[in-house]
Amino acid sequence: MQHIIDRFINYVTIDTQSDSSSNTTPSTSKQWNLANKLVEELKEIGMQDVTIDENAYIMATLPSNTEKQVPTIGFISHFDTSPDFSGTNVKPQIIKNYDGKDIVLNEEKGIILSPSYFDDLLLYKNQTLITTDGTTLLGADDKAGVTEIVTAMEYLINHPEIKHGKIRVGFTPDEEIGRGAHKFDVAKFGADWAYTMDGSQIGELEYENFNAAEAKITIHGKSVHPGYAKGKMVNAILIAHEFLNHLPQAEVPQKTAGREGFFHVHHIQGEIELATIELIIRDHDLTLFEKRKHDLQAIANKLNDLYGNYLSLEIKDQYFNMKEKVEPVFHIVELAKEAMLSVGITPIIKPIRGGTDGSQLSYMGLPCPNIFAGGHNFHGKYEYVPVESMQKAVEVIVKICELNCAQTN
Numbered sequence: 001m002q003h004i005i006d007r008f009i010n011y012v013t014i015d016t017q018s019d020s021s022s023n024t025t026p027s028t029s030k031q032w033n034l035a036n037k038l039v040e041e042l043k044e045i046g047m048q049d050v051t052i053d054e055n056a057y058i059m060a061t062l063p064s065n066t067e068k069q070v071p072t073i074g075f076i077s078h079f080d081t082s083p084d085f086s087g088t089n090v091k092p093q094i095i096k097n098y099d100g101k102d103i104v105l106n107e108e109k110g111i112i113l114s115p116s117y118f119d120d121l122l123l124y125k126n127q128t129l130i131t132t133d134g135t136t137l138l139g140a141d142d143k144a145g146v147t148e149i150v151t152a153m154e155y156l157i158n159h160p161e162i163k164h165g166k167i168r169v170g171f172t173p174d175e176e177i178g179r180g181a182h183k184f185d186v187a188k189f190g191a192d193w194a195y196t197m198d199g200s201q202i203g204e205l206e207y208e209n210f211n212a213a214e215a216k217i218t219i220h221g222k223s224v225h226p227g228y229a230k231g232k233m234v235n236a237i238l239i240a241h242e243f244l245n246h247l248p249q250a251e252v253p254q255k256t257a258g259r260e261g262f263f264h265v266h267h268i269q270g271e272i273e274l275a276t277i278e279l280i281i282r283d284h285d286l287t288l289f290e291k292r293k294h295d296l297q298a299i300a301n302k303l304n305d306l307y308g309n310y311l312s313l314e315i316k317d318q319y320f321n322m323k324e325k326v327e328p329v330f331h332i333v334e335l336a337k338e339a340m341l342s343v344g345i346t347p348i349i350k351p352i353r354g355g356t357d358g359s360q361l362s363y364m365g366l367p368c369p370n371i372f373a374g375g376h377n378f379h380g381k382y383e384y385v386p387v388e389s390m391q392k393a394v395e396v397i398v399k400i401c402e403l404n405c406a407q408t409n
Helices: 002-012 031-045 119-124 140-158 236-246 286-307 323-329 331-342 357-363 387-406
Strands: 048-052 058-062 073-078 093-095 103-106 111-113 129-131 167-172 193-199 204-206 211-220 262-270 274-283 311-319 370-372 384-386
Touching: 002 129, 002 140, 002 387, 031 048, 031 058, 031 140, 031 167, 058 140, 073 140, 073 357, 073 387, 103 129, 140 167, 140 193, 140 384, 140 387, 193 204, 193 331, 193 357, 193 387, 204 331, 211 236, 211 286, 236 262, 236 274, 236 286, 274 286, 286 311, 311 357, 323 331, 323 357, 331 387, 370 387, 384 387
Parallel strands: 073 167, 073 193, 193 370
Antiparallel strands: 048 058, 058 167, 093 129, 103 111, 129 384, 204 370, 211 274, 211 311, 262 274
16 A cells, blocks of 8 residues: 555655646646656656657557457556646645544644535545645546556566556646647557546546537727716626626536536636636537537627627637447447456446546547546545555556456457
8 A cells, every 4th residue: 555655645746737828738847847757667667668759748568468469458647737726835644544534634724624525535434545735736636547557557567477468558748728638649559449547436437528618708898987988988897797697507517417518617807908708618418518609609799799899709629528439349348347346346337527538539549438546526625535446446457457368369
């Protein structure tokens, strides 16, 4: 257990926060710090063909140790962390033999991780949890996945009696800003299929995800002295407020679940002369997804008709539901399911209320379901991961490799 704890903490204490406002890849130079470290570590444990390209995409090979002709499989995780919350000076706390009670993350600030609010905590009584200190995110999304892949490869190298085919691993930057797969070289990776280790709760196995787009609304106003503004002032802030009021109030993340889609406003800023709104659009159903984009445009058109053409709307597709690409090769999901059952885990097969690199990779020719990495409450100060879940994820990776070989004639 200590080995996986040490590796994980070593990764999460390196700040790798990505930045959506940047046009570079990776979007922040600090991502190179962990990327370069991973390259050296992969070489140290005995991986071969370890490469890192000019955009910090890492690939490595564990060669086959069988004479069988076995399909090449891959495992992929991202090493950046979310820009939604600070990832600087992460100070992990280790809670051994968790008793099911409140965890004081930060006594001075009164920050408590409580099962009365986060009831998933009660699934992990008597286990070892790694939490934040209440001032940063943890980075289990997805440094838990990185930890698990490296640890699983190290285990296979040290246990050559476990027969497996060729295995490829890949680590990507900028997943948290929707670009993780943009410059991933699928042909170079050379796998028949892959798995992202980027899910949450132990047992999660996902091959459906949201269709996703981002939207930016820009409103230009006219500032005039308020004492003489009648018929002249155009207040961009108020038009932005009216735009938000036209969105369906019940179709937001905090009021939806399962396959229900939503609009999520995540940034707004404004002055009289200029206001901007940034939001994301999500829906599992492609027809409803397209309708959501149409509805946003309809709101923009309505307000432009009402106030004059002061408002512009830009919508960009981000990724699509991988289900269409995975279902024709559904045996890859069944293989992961069997691996979980073999190591004592009950699979939880459900749609992702989000996206992974795998959703884009599936459309790039690399079918790529998603497997749990074990963390909870991503992108904030209440993030935590049970060490036992990470250990089980390592076991699942190893078992997938073993079963893939055993089931090949």
